[in-house]
Amino acid sequence: xxxxxxxxxxxxxxxGERYELHGKYLNHQLPRMLHTIGFDxxxxxxxxxxxxxxxxxxxxDMLAGFGVMGLGRHHPVVRKALxxxxxxxxxxxxxxxxxxxxGLLAERLLAHSPHLDRVFFGNSGTExxxxxxxxxxxxxxxxxxxxxxxxxxxxxxxxxxxNGEAGFRDGxxxxxxxxxxxxxxxxALARELRKGDVAALIVEPIQGKxxxxxxxxxxxxxQELLHRHKALLIADxxxxxxxxxxxxxxYQHEEGVEPDLVCVAKALSGGYVPVGATxxxxxxxxxxxxxxDRVLVHSASFGANAQAMAAGLAVLSVMENDQIVANSRAxxxxxxxxxxxxxxxYELLADVRGRGLxxxxxxxxxxxxxxxxxxxxLQAARKGLFAQMVVVPLLQRHxxxxxxxxxxxxxxxxxPPLIVDEADVDRFVDAFTDVMDDAHSGGGLMWDFGKTLxxxxxxxx
Ligand SMILES: Cc1ncc(COP(=O)(O)O)c(C=O)c1O
Numbered sequence: 001x002x003x004x005x006x007x008x009x010x011x012x013x014x015x016g017e018r019y020e021l022h023g024k025y026l027n028h029q030l031p032r033m034l035h036t037i038g039f040d041x042x043x044x045x046x047x048x049x050x051x052x053x054x055x056x057x058x059x060x061d062m063l064a065g066f067g068v069m070g071l072g073r074h075h076p077v078v079r080k081a082l083x084x085x086x087x088x089x090x091x092x093x094x095x096x097x098x099x100x101x102x103g104l105l106a107e108r109l110l111a112h113s114p115h116l117d118r119v120f121f122g123n124s125g126t127e128x129x130x131x132x133x134x135x136x137x138x139x140x141x142x143x144x145x146x147x148x149x150x151x152x153x154x155x156x157x158x159x160x161x162x163n164g165e166a167g168f169r170d171g172x173x174x175x176x177x178x179x180x181x182x183x184x185x186x187x188a189l190a191r192e193l194r195k196g197d198v199a200a201l202i203v204e205p206i207q208g209k210x211x212x213x214x215x216x217x218x219x220x221x222x223q224e225l226l227h228r229h230k231a232l233l234i235a236d237x238x239x240x241x242x243x244x245x246x247x248x249x250x251y252q253h254e255e256g257v258e259p260d261l262v263c264v265a266k267a268l269s270g271g272y273v274p275v276g277a278t279x280x281x282x283x284x285x286x287x288x289x290x291x292x293d294r295v296l297v298h299s300a301s302f303g304a305n306a307q308a309m310a311a312g313l314a315v316l317s318v319m320e321n322d323q324i325v326a327n328s329r330a331x332x333x334x335x336x337x338x339x340x341x342x343x344x345x346y347e348l349l350a351d352v353r354g355r356g357l358x359x360x361x362x363x364x365x366x367x368x369x370x371x372x373x374x375x376x377x378l379q380a381a382r383k384g385l386f387a388q389m390v391v392v393p394l395l396q397r398h399x400x401x402x403x404x405x406x407x408x409x410x411x412x413x414x415x416p417p418l419i420v421d422e423a424d425v426d427r428f429v430d431a432f433t434d435v436m437d438d439a440h441s442g443g444g445l446m447w448d449f450g451k452t453l454x455x456x457x458x459x460x461x
Pocket of ligand 1: 265
């Protein structure tokens, strides 16, 4: 008789092999990178915006699992909804019936964008983008999608075709015949639209890479141009949506913006269950699903599964009851203004930007001779090393997890869970101040670590 599966026993017995197992069977570069920068921690427990290692040390999470943990880890209401949905033993995914949860979640989600009518549920951010790309092409009958330089919309082949970075695209050709335009450049957009073959423009209202915001008025003007040319506006809110930027959707910051399709994922299930949603106008869905024969023309085996739907309903309920969007706006403003106040003190600190709890901290060329020579040395080896030099002591010395916002960028991006409070934000700013003091003192461990990074960058060429 086979032994009964025991998850706890398995983890107790083999959990210690995590890094070796990953190196042997998964992407071997991940443990390699984590060992190199000393991020190879063993976290044992997590709650809200914090996790703990085996010695009981508390870490502050300013990354939220790339934004999926919008409500922090193990939110009790979402957990309960998941226990409840498992205990309910629903006849889920029969595929030839209509379950109540997808309709209920669609209804609740659409209440936040009243100009949209229908939802397609998939399983990830990239799938929500693929859906929008397909729907835009089909609805307009045109082949080409415009995207912004430096855009990130996911890494499957369709979303890679609208990715604005060569580093992600190189070697994966042929991709789709899509075209990049600079974010904010209405003339470039108009030029492409005049060719008459454009289905849509896909845009992140605030780009994840580098935390660059569309200039004021751009989305509204782009929408008008697109509609004049019978093309669609797709807002990718996979990262910026669900309260991240201090509005429910980032496009709502600007009056009169009503995208034809909106992509949502990440935080929708509270980080528990993979989920994606593409929201759109009725006529687009009616065109794609134009006859009974076409009922499965775009579908996903796991789409709208009960766990994802229950988690999504719980998340939206918590967001309303606990005023999560307002918290993101208020705490985000405190974080941004405290950080912006440091730009006069630290010559290496060039800019603080973003909205709500999506903040970019950019470093730049210092003015004093002593720091400038060190900065130039780092830049010559590889762009982005200084930001890495800041991220590492933030974790090692202050137990705060952050990330560099994209390859070759001197920008740190902060996207903490939206439930962080003033104490969390103050802890971050105090730690950041300490690291900046160290960097500006010009000596010490930090610049020694910089030399190690330079050696590695040169060796990796
Ligand atoms: C704006 C945006 N779109 C799409 C994606 C892709 O989402 P996923 O990783 O769930 O496929 C991401 C992921 O970071 C994103 O930030």
